[in-house]
Amino acid sequence: MSADGRQRIDKWLFFSRAVKSRSLGAKLAQAGRVRINGDKSSQAADSVKPGDVLTITLERRILVYKVLSCGSRRGPAEEARLLYEDISPAPAPKDALLPDALVPVRDAGSGRPTKRQRRETDRLRGGD
Template sequence: MDRMRLDKWLWAARFYKTRSLAAHEIGAGRVLVGGQAAKPAREIAADDLVEVRRPGQPPLQVRVRALSLVRGPAPQAALLYEETAESVTAREHAAELRRLAPEPAREFEEGRPTKRDRRQMDRWRGR
């Protein structure tokens, strides 16, 4: 086997839980092959460059190393691809930025209004 469908490979490599979810994400334009948009039936081979975009994360660029028709355990699925050096550095940089970001809840000084506060606000608004 030297070629297989993109959606099957993404499912076998454990990027997506189901093949239909992989096909949906490919159709939405979140998966690129060789820098170009692809369709779920696009055939890929070894050494193809696949880019997977996920919300809130930097794009994940992987090079196809092997093909598999079955979805195996995670250690076996990790052998199907190799992440590029640029992707690794971008992912580590994003993780560092998240670690250094301020805690969003620190902006609140007093917390939620109490029942008494709500009643006072209602009186002030004339309700």
């Protein structure tokens, strides 16, 4: 941690356990998938300070963290949770249907033939 209370974004992501390694944190920052107070991070050396809001885009989710302090090591999860406040929006429920979603309707007999219908068709064509 530097003297003015700032820390590199790749180190902070690693210490807060948002990513598994510091190199993954650096790749995430260089890819522009981390925003610091709304501005895209372009390099791993971008610094964060307490009070900054980070928006981190991962594979299947978006994390929004408010930085509370800078880390000194990658400790246990309880220690990592002290570095940020999670202000992420709640994920949408997976099993909830859209209110205007219609259930698909199919007329009887309009799809693939049943086993019985297939046998009847084979008998008509002369097969066993």
